[in-house]
Amino acid sequence: xxxxxxxxxxxxxxxxxxxxxxxxxxxxxxxxxxxxxxxxxxxxxxxxxxxxxxxxxxxxxxxxxxxxxxxxxxxxxxxxxxxxxxxxxxxxxxxxxxxxxxxxxxxxxxxxxxxxxxxxxxxxxxxxxxxxxxxxxxxxxxxxxxxxxxxxxxxxxxxxxxxxxxxxxxxxxxxxxxxxxxxxxxxxxxxxxxxxxxxxxxx
Amino acid sequence: xxxxxxxxxxxxxxxxxxxxxxxxxxxxxxxxxxxxxxxxxxxxxxxxxxxxxxxxxxxxxxxxxxxxxxxxxxxxxxxxxxxxxxxxxxxxxxxxxxxxxxxxxxxxxxxxxxxxxxxxxxxxxxxxxxxxxxxxxxxxxxxxxxxxxxxxxxxxxxxxxxxxxxxxxxxxxxxxxxxxxxxxxxxxxxxxxxxxxxxxxx
Numbered sequence: 001x002x003x004x005x006x007x008x009x010x011x012x013x014x015x016x017x018x019x020x021x022x023x024x025x026x027x028x029x030x031x032x033x034x035x036x037x038x039x040x041x042x043x044x045x046x047x048x049x050x051x052x053x054x055x056x057x058x059x060x061x062x063x064x065x066x067x068x069x070x071x072x073x074x075x076x077x078x079x080x081x082x083x084x085x086x087x088x089x090x091x092x093x094x095x096x097x098x099x100x101x102x103x104x105x106x107x108x109x110x111x112x113x114x115x116x117x118x119x120x121x122x123x124x125x126x127x128x129x130x131x132x133x134x135x136x137x138x139x140x141x142x143x144x145x146x147x148x149x150x151x152x153x154x155x156x157x158x159x160x161x162x163x164x165x166x167x168x169x170x171x172x173x174x175x176x177x178x179x180x181x182x183x184x185x186x187x188x189x190x191x192x193x194x195x196x197x198x199x200x201x202x203x
Numbered sequence: 204x205x206x207x208x209x210x211x212x213x214x215x216x217x218x219x220x221x222x223x224x225x226x227x228x229x230x231x232x233x234x235x236x237x238x239x240x241x242x243x244x245x246x247x248x249x250x251x252x253x254x255x256x257x258x259x260x261x262x263x264x265x266x267x268x269x270x271x272x273x274x275x276x277x278x279x280x281x282x283x284x285x286x287x288x289x290x291x292x293x294x295x296x297x298x299x300x301x302x303x304x305x306x307x308x309x310x311x312x313x314x315x316x317x318x319x320x321x322x323x324x325x326x327x328x329x330x331x332x333x334x335x336x337x338x339x340x341x342x343x344x345x346x347x348x349x350x351x352x353x354x355x356x357x358x359x360x361x362x363x364x365x366x367x368x369x370x371x372x373x374x375x376x377x378x379x380x381x382x383x384x385x386x387x388x389x390x391x392x393x394x395x396x397x398x399x400x401x402x403x404x405x
Contacts, residue, residue, distance in 0.1 A: 048346060049302060061291070068297035075290030091258075091266050091275035098268040103252055129329045143251060 020200035105169030223402035308372030
């Protein structure tokens with residue numbers, strides 16, 4: 001078993017952090033996105049979408065999509081529970097994970113892709129669209145700040161995959177995407193500090 | 204228990220088809236997106252994101268996000284399995300469902316959102332971006348056709364939620380002229396098959 005990974009990209013980080021919280025160690029093999037190694041015919045056989053990370057199982061099967069990889073490990077190593085404990089809780093965590101992914105991570109990633117110097121000439125960028133996406137992300141963070149007033153973590157009193165998704169997305173924005181979280185969003189800052197202090201944040 | 208939904212929108216259709224495949228009936232309550240009912244303060248209390256569908260449980264819990272709703276019913280009534288059978292299969296189905304969602308449904312939906320008159324003045328539209336999404340969807344259909352050369356359904360030999368997401372993503376492409384090309388025989392065969400299931404009309 002191994003994971004094709006690229007240390008600097010946000011989605012591989014989601015899976016590394018998830019595995020660190022579970023205490024699972026899997027060997028990693030780097031695939032350099034900046035050098036286009038994820039677009040070679042050889043890699044596209046592993047994941048035709050070209051995305052990272054990809055989990056290679058011992059039977060030779062390839063699994064891509066971060067959340068699908070996390071779900072695999074949630075099934076093989078249920079403790080600590082990161083994707084919900086019962087029927088209702090699993091649906092609830094999934095709702096929050098998707099909100100974090102689609103409504104926070106998504107706009108931050110699109111803001112980054114459409115405005116960063118890193119992607120200039122590599123893809124068609126729409127800077128105005130990127131800026132609008134950054135504004136959307138900040139609005140949504142304002143909403144999240146209100147949600148975090150009444151609970152410790154995104155989906156309740158326990159850390160879940162939804163916290164990992166939100167944290168990795170926000171970190172991408174803060175370190176590379178020009179995202180500045182207004183100081184008055186105190187609950188988001190409190191939560192971010194707590195997340196940053198977890199050993200898994202360094203995975 | 205009830206589901207807030209809007210018959211004409213693609214995401215509510217995902218849940219309706221899923222429930223029809225399971226043979227589950229849940230009362231539906233319409234929320235009119237066209238008149239902006241889903242953006243009114245009253246509805247934003249039900250789902251702050253304004254999206255449909257939303258499942259309301261008898262204890263008052265509200266679950267938004269189509270796939271989260273489907274996952275709830277998958278656990279409540281495991282047969283027929285639509286989200287995988289064991290650890291590996293569940294992950295494989297999730298991978299395929301996400302591919303269908305991000306590479307096809309999101310693309311046909313973004314093409315529509317950014318180019319249609321329906322959303323004019325409702326959201327900031329970037330026409331050029333909509334065209335890029337449209338082009339991406341067309342390319343993904345070419346790829347999906349080659350994948351379906353070797354198997355009956357999107358994630359293997361069994362019908363799953365990934366087929367539902369793909370069906371709805373492709374059908375929604377009609378709004379911007381994205382269609383299965385005549386030479387895409389595998390995709391056409393699959394589309395014919397999933398469209399002829401009674402659930403497709405749900």
